[in-house]
Amino acid sequence: MIKYNLKCENNHEFESWFADSKEFEKLNSRKLLECIFCNSKKISKTIMAPMVSISKNKQNNEFQINEYGLDREKRKLLKLRNYIEKNFEYVGKDFSKKVREIYYDKKNKKTIYGITSPKERDELKEEGIELLSIPWIDKDN
C-alpha cells in the first residue's frame, strides 16, 4: 500500500491509499478519482507536503537507522535532498515565520524549506501547520 497526497485543479489537497503507483495511474486515467471537496476529476499527485523543515542536529533526527540499512536510507535521503533543493526555496532560520505567511495567505502556494527548532515545530503543529521533517544528509560523507 502506498499513500499519496493528491491535489485537484482547485488546489484542494487530500490523501488517499493505493495498492501501488500503477493503481493510481490506472484509476486516474479512467477518471475514477475525484476530489473529496469539490468532486473535480482533475487530480494530480503531489510528491510531498509543501513545507519541509530540515534538522541538522543529530538529536533531532526522527529516523533510526541501523548499520545495515544506512547506505540505502542515506541514498534515499540524498535523493530527497536533491529534489527539495531543486524545487523548494530555502528560507533558513526564517522558516517558521515564512511558513505562517504562506499558511495564512491561502493564495500563496510557495514551497519552502528551512530550519526549525523542536520548539518551533511544536508551536506550528499547535496552529495546525503540519511539517515534513527530514534529516539533512551531508552530500560528501
Ligand SMILES: [Zn+2]
Ligand atoms: Zn477540489
